[in-house]
Amino acid sequence: MRVGDAAREVGTSTRMLRYAEQLGLVTPPRTAAGYRDYGERDLRAAAAALELQGRYGVTPAAVAFGLRALEDPGVAGSLRRLARLRRGPGNPGGVPRWAGRVGGPGPVAALDFETAKARRLLRLAS
DSSP states (O other): OOHHHHHHHHTSOHHHHHHHHHHTSOOOOBOTTSOBOOOHHHHHHHHHHHHHHHHHTOOHHHHHHHHHHHHOHHHHHHHHHHHHHHHOTTOTTOOOTTTTSTTSOOHHHHHHHHHHHHHHHHHHHO
């Protein structure tokens, strides 16, 4: 199946299918004339990528990076290190270390700031 037919089949544009191919999300073989020849497996991969993008609100590039993280042990290890650094000892929820610190912009301080700002604006409007 050529790219236009494949795009219609999975509900996307030919441009997006070509982009998915550039990212490695689909890998259709080429005919002797150089045309993409989408098979059933390529269509399922394209549909799965589109479904992931919609479900998680991510870009095709993010899906491609997720695949790379699953397939490349070096990338997976780097992401695990980042997760450990972000969480750190005594911070299992991954809340930034500065949050809630005296003088830090923690979530409560940010809400207090926004509340005070809204009250000032209301006073000015009266």
